[in-house]
Amino acid sequence: MEFTEALRGRRMVRxxxxxxxxxxxxxxxxxxxxxxxxxxxxxxHRLVVITAPEPRRRxxxxxxxxxxxxxxxxxxxxxxxxxxxxxxxxxxxxxxxxPDKLDADGAEIAWPVPYWWFDSGALLTLIQLAAADxxxxxxxxxxxPQRLAELRATVGFPDDVALAGIVTLGYGxxxxxxRSSRTTRARLPLDELVTWVR
Numbered sequence: 190m191e192f193t194e195a196l197r198g199r200r201m202v203r204x205x206x207x208x209x210x211x212x213x214x215x216x217x218x219x220x221x222x223x224x225x226x227x228x229x230x231x232x233x234h235r236l237v238v239i240t241a242p243e244p245r246r247r248x249x250x251x252x253x254x255x256x257x258x259x260x261x262x263x264x265x266x267x268x269x270x271x272x273x274x275x276x277x278x279x280x281x282x283x284x285x286x287x288p289d290k291l292d293a294d295g296a297e298i299a300w301p302v303p304y305w306w307f308d309s310g311a312l313l314t315l316i317q318l319a320a321a322d323x324x325x326x327x328x329x330x331x332x333x334p335q336r337l338a339e340l341r342a343t344v345g346f347p348d349d350v351a352l353a354g355i356v357t358l359g360y361g362x363x364x365x366x367x368r369s370s371r372t373t374r375a376r377l378p379l380d381e382l383v384t385w386v387r
Contacts, residue, residue: 326361
């Protein structure tokens with residue numbers, strides 16, 4: 190697939206066909222963890238690939254209620270794959286305490302923003318593009334703060350890995366009642382989003 194086609198194919202969905210995703214296809218998507226940027230090549234990304242029915246059912250049980258309360262049909266439970274995106278902040282600090290990354294005073298840099306979260310978002314985008322290239326659709330949801338401990342336990346991340354969110358993955362189905370923001374809001378004009386300094 191051409192890059193522009195993959196970009197056009199990258200969209201969030203809330204409806205999946207029940208078809209399983211072949212392991213080789215899924216392997217090509219999750220390999221993006223090696224291509225994702227990480228400050229100083231800290232390699233703080235972590236993924237848990239969940240295809241087993243029981244953990245997916247439990248994740249949906251924990252996470253789907255808020256969508257149902259807003260009138261959306263079940264979608265988390267319908268996705269044949271859940272990818273838990275994690276980030277290990279300590280990887281960044283460990284890397285930036287190594288001699289080649291210390292500041293002029295010999296200390297770890299003062300982080301202007303938490304780049305581990307920034308890099309996690311970059312990994313999400315690469316996963317979405319790789320999925321689109323494979324003819325797959327994706328969705329994304331963040332953990333409910335009230336039930337974060339339950340979700341973390343279900344996903345199985347160690348204590349030093351934070352859960353950024355979960356990507357749902359599968360073959361997209363028609364969305365008969367698509368009330369997503371994509372269909373209810375207009376795109377802002379480009380000149381409101383981009384400033385040129387020439």
